[in-house]
Amino acid sequence: MLKTENPCQKTKKHVLKKPEASVIILSTLIFFMEATVETDVLIIGGGATGTGIARDLALRGITSLLVEKGDINAGASGGNHGLLHSGARYVANDGESARECMEEGKILRQTAPHCIDDCGGMFAAVQGDDENYVGEFQGFCARSGISATPISIETAMEAEPLLSKKLIAAFGVRDGAIDPFMLSLENIAHAKALGSKLLCHTEVVAFEKDNHCITRVWLENIHTHQRFSVDPRQVINAAGAWSGKVDALAGAATEIIYSMGTLLVTQSRMTEGVINRLRPPSNADILVPGGTVSILGTTSIRVNDPDRIRPTVAETDLIVSQGAQMIPTLETTRYIRAYSGVRPLVSQGKGDDRSVSRSFVLLDHQETGLDNFATITGGKLTTFRLMAEKTADLVAARLGNTTPCKTRTEPLPSTQEGKWTEPGIAPRVWMQKPAGKKDRILCECEMIAESTVDALADALEKNGQAPDLLNIGKRSRLGKGPCQGAFCSTRVLAHMYNNGRLSGPDGANELKAFLSERWKGQKPIFWGDQLVQAELTEAMHCGLFDLELTTPDPDKPEPKKVSDSLAKTTRQSERRN
Amino acid sequence: MNSQAPDTIHTELTIIGSGMTGMAAALFAVNRGISTTLIGQHSAMNFASGVMDLMGVHPAGQEWDDPWKALDRVRKDLPNHPLVKVDNLDIENAMEELLGFLKDQALPYHRAARKNINVITSVGTIKKTYAVPETMWNGVVALEKKSPTLIVDLDGMKLFSARQIASSLADRWPDLGHETIVFPGSEALEELHPEHVARALDLSANRVKLANRIKPFVKDAAYVGFPALLGMYSSREAVTELEQLLERPIFEIPTPPVSVPGIRLQETFISGLGKNKLFRTLSTMVTHVKTDSGFTITTGGNTPETIRSKAVLLATGRFLGKGLTASRQGIQETLMDLPVEQPETREEWHRNDLFSPQGHPVNRAGIKTDDHFTPLVPAPEKPVKNLHVAGAILAGSDWMRMKCGSGVAIATAFAAIKAIEKANK
Structure with missing residues (x-):
């Protein structure tokens, strides 16, 4: 409730403390002094929800500062299927989620078509699956207003020839595939265009409170450990799996269940549309096309710490064997990597993690006695916009802003920011280059040319982030093909040295950081051809380059990673010398 | 049957x-x-x-200057290591017989007496190894003495950057310069493949043209280093002729696959x-x-x-x-x-x-x-x-x-x- 004398209503600006001047502090200072925009809202968490909130607020005329301790979509927003749910998966026991999914799917198809592959989907049951569930499925769907059309076995097999010969029932649904990276990058790009700000690699470390209000939020750059503070009028916790930790810092107890899910990426696209196993939600029962690949998952394993998750061999084996019941080729196909995400589920005390509602929770913290704090958590990628809308409604009302939400109808502009995450875009752009123009392909698996790498590096520098291999990899398909990054990493590095973006002895460490990151997702799928490739990668980078014997200088504070915010000026001169 | x-x-x-x-x-x-x-x-x-390794690291992360001492340690610690099943005399004889054959076939290798040697790699790291092709040997000497050296790469080679090597090693080898040369005849090509260049450099005429393009940049460099592609079937002749043309010793730097020396x-x-x-x-x-x-x-x-x-x-x-x-x-x-x-x-x-x-x-x-x-x-x-x-x-x-x-x-x-x-x- 709004109180007229609310101390949270005083006008705020960023305040910088501790002026023991280092270059980083100075450049941060330059940034904040340059920031003429008044930041009313601090958003914590740069996933689909946080970036969605930033855009929603900006469209209402409210600018915000979004801080993210990792990179955009570093959590569950980047570690999921990329599935635009029809809602049919939730019809049996979570009708509300089902309906939300259906409605949001319609809106996103209208407003963000460039992020969506409207490939359609199917629910398929095979011999041995619960026939009662199969029988009740259509009724469940009807109850939530979701269309599910029975398909004959012959028609289903014709549409998706890799389906098991043991298919006993199939229904067509309105599923789609959505590129979560493009979505979040476009959302934040639009918010920024409207005056909001983004700081990645920036973690919330403390809240100062006064009289029912958060008055000051202390932030820390995770690489430089420099601290600075912001005095916001409103604070939104959209930290996903980390929202419980953020709430605890603010003195509010929200119990979050961490449910880890693992997914596998196949080397090629296996199906035209999304294939769901027609059974009560279980392991490895969804296969979603992602451009030129398919994504199979997932699992649901309770973990204690969202910061320490890794896909395991056991999960991989489970996913492959379960998935193969639906699509037998999944047993023999080549996988190129595995990854995990943590679903933030709000504890309601009983039942297993899959039965916890996948609907979202918006906490206004009035009970805890915090008038300018809100936490949005739970939910799923498909409903991110609705989550953002509800949160923005609350915060806008608190700020006295009565402009209605515009994201239901306002198209999401297509910028360059998210463009390169789309499979197949890099080769298309490369093919269009003028005849005679030299533009060498650096990643031969995903056809990424020099010009694409340069564009990505420029964009990173513009955002004040290091144009290093790791960051370029996160914003493109670099290293995501069958070579596992062994060759493209080395070529991109040579290119970065050649054009002067990189100098000094850090190249070896960039290689190690990039390949280590890729390795994390590959270790569980090392059999068959992928193990052969792993051996070649290791032969080259350890056998020949001896990279395992190079150690980063411990006294050096990771100079390239100073990156953030506006240390840009320093880093450019550092890199271009 | x-x-x-x-x-x-x-x-x-x-x-x-x-x-x-x-x-x-x-x-x-x-x-x-x-x-x-x-x-x-x-x-x-x-x-x-x-390059040929004999024994360089054991236990984890410990590098050895003397491969035979490294082997002694392996014999003590890892009874199941295959090299432990062969005595030192046989290992030496095997190396001698194989390197002797390669020498007779005009692909001589060089090594130091009872010592591992250091070579620079194409990403600017330094690697210890046992023996290198003669065409790489001057690089071992230049690195040892930290002599003023020019590293050359060829425009269109995507896995080899002279600038990367020079920049990465600047702390340890300050007198390392770099230059990118357009290989004669490759002006219109988008990419350059090491095997093709190597075959082109089997011909003397191409060596002369290449040397002419490099000469203006050599200045006071005592050595010139190249990616390992100086000739496929006549690497010795290619190196000798380029040394005469550039009037100083030159050497090859090992590269990732596909690798010409392999x-x-x-x-x-x-x-x-x-x-x-x-x-x-x-x-x-x-x-x-x-x-x-x-x-x-x-x-x-x-x-x-x-x-x-x-x-x-x-x-x-x-x-x-x-x-x-x-x-x-x-x-x-x-x-x-x-x-x-x-x-x-x-x-x-x-x-x-x-x-x-x-x-x-x-x-x-x-x-x-x-x-x-x-x-x-x-x-x-x-x-x-x-x-x-x-x-x-x-x-x-x-x-x-x-x-x-x-x-x-x-x-x-x-x-x-x-x-x-x-x-x-």
Whole structure:
């Protein structure tokens, strides 16, 4: 409730403390002094929800500062299927989620078509699956207003020839595939265009409170450990799996269940549309096309710490064997990597993690006695916009802003920011280059040319982030093909040295950081051809380059990673010398 | 039976695998009067950088200047390491015999007396190794003395940046310059492939044109370093002529695959061994090995061949060489289904950190043998007579971390051939 004398209503600006001047502090200072925009809202968490909130607020005329301790979509927003749910998966026991999914799917198809592959989907049951569930499925769907059309076995097999010969029932649904990276990058790009700000690699470390209000939020750059503070009028916790930790810092107890899910990426696209196993939600029962690949998952394993998750061999084996019941080729196909995400589920005390509602929770913290704090958590990628809308409604009302939400109808502009995450875009752009123009392909698996790498590096520098291999990899398909990054990493590095973006002895460490990151997702799928490739990668980078014997200088504070915010000026001169 | 067909090849020894192990074994065999058939396709030597490691690192992360001292330590700590089964004299003799052959075939190698040497790599790291092609030797000397040196790369080579090398090594080697040269005739090309440049530099005219483009940048550099592509079949002549034209010593820097020095090794072995009447090679894959009194070996391809052989040496390599294959359930030997020593579960194959100095347990998986490199089989199976296994497929050595790849290949090939020679007598 709004109180007229609310101390949270005083006008705020960023305040910088501790002026023991280092270059980083100075450049941060330059940034904040340059920031003429008044930041009313601090958003914590740069996933689909946080970036969605930033855009929603900006469209209402409210600018915000979004801080993210990792990179955009570093959590569950980047570690999921990329599935635009029809809602049919939730019809049996979570009708509300089902309906939300259906409605949001319609809106996103209208407003963000460039992020969506409207490939359609199917629910398929095979011999041995619960026939009662199969029988009740259509009724469940009807109850939530979701269309599910029975398909004959012959028609289903014709549409998706890799389906098991043991298919006993199939229904067509309105599923789609959505590129979560493009979505979040476009959302934040639009918010920024409207005056909001983004700081990645920036973690919330403390809240100062006064009289029912958060008055000051202390932030820390995770690489430089420099601290600075912001005095916001409103604070939104959209930290996903980390929202419980953020709430605890603010003195509010929200119990979050961490449910880890693992997914596998196949080397090629296996199906035209999304294939769901027609059974009560279980392991490895969804296969979603992602451009030129398919994504199979997932699992649901309770973990204690969202910061320490890794896909395991056991999960991989489970996913492959379960998935193969639906699509037998999944047993023999080549996988190129595995990854995990943590679903933030709000504890309601009983039942297993899959039965916890996948609907979202918006906490206004009035009970805890915090008038300018809100936490949005739970939910799923498909409903991110609705989550953002509800949160923005609350915060806008608190700020006295009565402009209605515009994201239901306002198209999401297509910028360059998210463009390169789309499979197949890099080769298309490369093919269009003028005849005679030299533009060498650096990643031969995903056809990424020099010009694409340069564009990505420029964009990173513009955002004040290091144009290093790791960051370029996160914003493109670099290293995501069958070579596992062994060759493209080395070529991109040579290119970065050649054009002067990189100098000094850090190249070896960039290689190690990039390949280590890729390795994390590959270790569980090392059999068959992928193990052969792993051996070649290791032969080259350890056998020949001896990279395992190079150690980063411990006294050096990771100079390239100073990156953030506006240390840009320093880093450019550092890199271009 | 096929074995009775008139076109059956009869041979004393069949070597399966055409990597460093197979080639070295063929050399040692024909030198000992054993008629030898080498079968293999897509030699892994195409992936080799051309430098030869003997023993460089043990235990995890500890580098040794003296490979023999490193070996002493390995003998103490790792009784199952394949090199431990070969005594130092045999290892030295094996190296001597192989490097002597390469010298005779105009591909000389250089090494330091009882000492590992340092070479720079194409990413600007410094690597310890045992022997390098003569064309790389000046780089070892220049690095040692930190002499003023110009590193040259060629426009369009995507895996080699002279600037990267110079910049990465600037702290340790300040007098390192760099320059990118457009290779004569490649102006219109988007990309340049090392094999093509190497073949072009087999011709003197191209060396002259290249030298003319480099000359303005040489200035006071005492050495000039190049990516390893100075000639394919005439690398010695190419280097000598470029040294005359540039009026100073030059050297090659090892590159990642596909690597010209690896192809040179492969081609040199095949042509050198081809001069010996006891040697025959089939560029194909073996599909089947049958053991009876001796071996019947069948090859694949459009015209399958049958070979009758008294002895077989398996030198099929690891996963890349197709000697081993891995499924979700475990690791198998591909040709004869020999027992493979391996970690209990797939979870243990690799460590979480790619660059862990301890290395990945999967790289120590392989075939376990006795001291004569005869594979050990669990009772009650009887060991196959006259079957030997050598090289990277052997259990107990992580060549990538220990820097012992060529050492294991050459020394175990030598020991296995000695055992075969003894059995023949």
